[in-house]
Amino acid sequence: MSTFAEGAELAPVAALPDAHIAEAEQPSGKPKRKGGTGMTIVIALVALLWISPLVLLLITAFRPLSDFVANGPLSAPQEWTLQNFKDAWGVGNFATTYRNSAFLLILKVPLGVLISAMLAFALAKLRLRFGAVIMFAVFLGLTIPIYITIVPVFVLLRSFGLVDSVPGLVGPYLAFGIPFEVLVLQSFFRQLPDEIIEAAKIDGAGPWRIFFTLVIPLSTPALVTVIILDAVATWNEFLFALILLSSDANKTIPVGLLNFQGQFANNNTGLAAGILIAVVPILIAYIFLQRWIVGGLTAGATKG
């Protein structure tokens, strides 16, 4: 079989998660009638209730504290202001925590996805001795709560002089990201037909070339999903950051937000603005990238 034919055969596999998303957007197959106004109203009301805490937060963040106190949290704002954001940004030390969280993200996510993809490739496509045992041991990591590791991780990092340093978080973050990333990636890699790998091998390609020029490009949908979910988890991680970071200069967004919450306990509008500052990047990223998240999560489930 020519390589060309192999490539053609592969296209649907690579497109799989996309197809899945398209299906989710527009229930396929079934001849769906338009309409269902009654149903739509019911579920829209539930959705409104669901999102109301965030809507309320948004409105409150843009109103003056005096207005909030005088008229109550549920009243319509009499005036609008950006002052809350100015106050919160300074007191919450957000310039620093943003920088630290972004630094961590850039350092951790690509590295984590790369080494997880390599392990997933070895498990899915290479003849790895004790592969099943390794897979079991790695997947078991999904069930391990972070808090069983915090004391030894603290001791370990202290011996490296990496306590209270943002790069020090990378090791533990990588380790706890690996099980999920390997789970998703190896199941995707497995769907790539062995024939194209065999063909590349006959053409003289070594495993590295196969990995970087064949497996990685063909797995873009799965990789993007894993990157996004890993970025969300990294941005949100709290326990390790709480224990390992002590000085204000090194805090990440979640730990900084917790401190901020204490300081602004009596300033409800400022608190709302601070919470928004902390979650806006993740919300924007989610809104733009949600199809990848949905596709990735559900692709795993329907295989069941």
Add this chain to the structure above:
Amino acid sequence: MGTATLEASAVDAPGAPRRRKKYGGVNAWVFALPALAVYVVFLVYPAITSLWFSFTDWDGLSPTYNVVGLQNYLAMPKDPVVIQAVINNIIWTIVTIFFPVVIGLALAMLLNGKVRGKPVLRLIFYTPCVLPLVAIASIWGWLYNPQYGAINEFLRAIGLGSLAQPWLGQDSTALAAVMVPAVWLRVGFPMLLYLAALQGINTDMYEAATVDGATKSQQFWHITMPSLRPAHYIVIALSLIDSFKVFDLIYAMTYGGPGTATQVMGTWMYFNVFQYYQAGYGTAIAVVITVVAIAVSIPYVRSQTKEHAV
């Protein structure tokens, strides 16, 4: 030491495989090792070291400690906070699995019907899942504020002002008040999975059932639910795994309080290690819940391994 055995097998691997069906040998280990090394150093080794610490009286600071055998484990049943934490963990697990699964399934069924604006609705229900738990704690702490919180204000507005209360500040309501945001944020995941699974069900089955005179409820119990079995399995397994890890929300919302009303094993472990300097006892608490979590999850992990190791 884990790494040593890996390297040893990497050396004898090339000799073994004659059937060169796939690439094998040393190369496979080169690909596997970076992730395995990180995994062993920062997850496996610390977990095993914790097991060791749990048999000691280490305070977490001193350079030395004594091995005390099972003393930490035997002290647990006599610790009223551990009893409270275990009960809270059980309540937490049941409530934060049952409600999200039921609500998620109901929403998925609604979204799978004749509804407009599905992508937006789906987006809304999943949004809480992507927020940091600390932010969720802040948002709900703010909603629960006795004086300026929206929840009490809402109750006053609809004439139920007598029900307004310090939700997070009293024993009787604190745990429930922390579980509400947990349910809120955990509905999205089952909803997505069920929605995808529902869309995979062949509609011919429903048509045939309708022709045979099956009622909607019969169709639900005899077609929909059995077809969703794989989704149920994944949803419940992942929710179970997740619920044992509870820490962030409780720490950031109530700090285990008022008193010890909302302590769970994760937070009580933390307080013992970092507040009371009883690292030995704290790690013993962590070991207990980790062992339970692993035991409960092994069927799921095995199914994932088996399914893939074809």
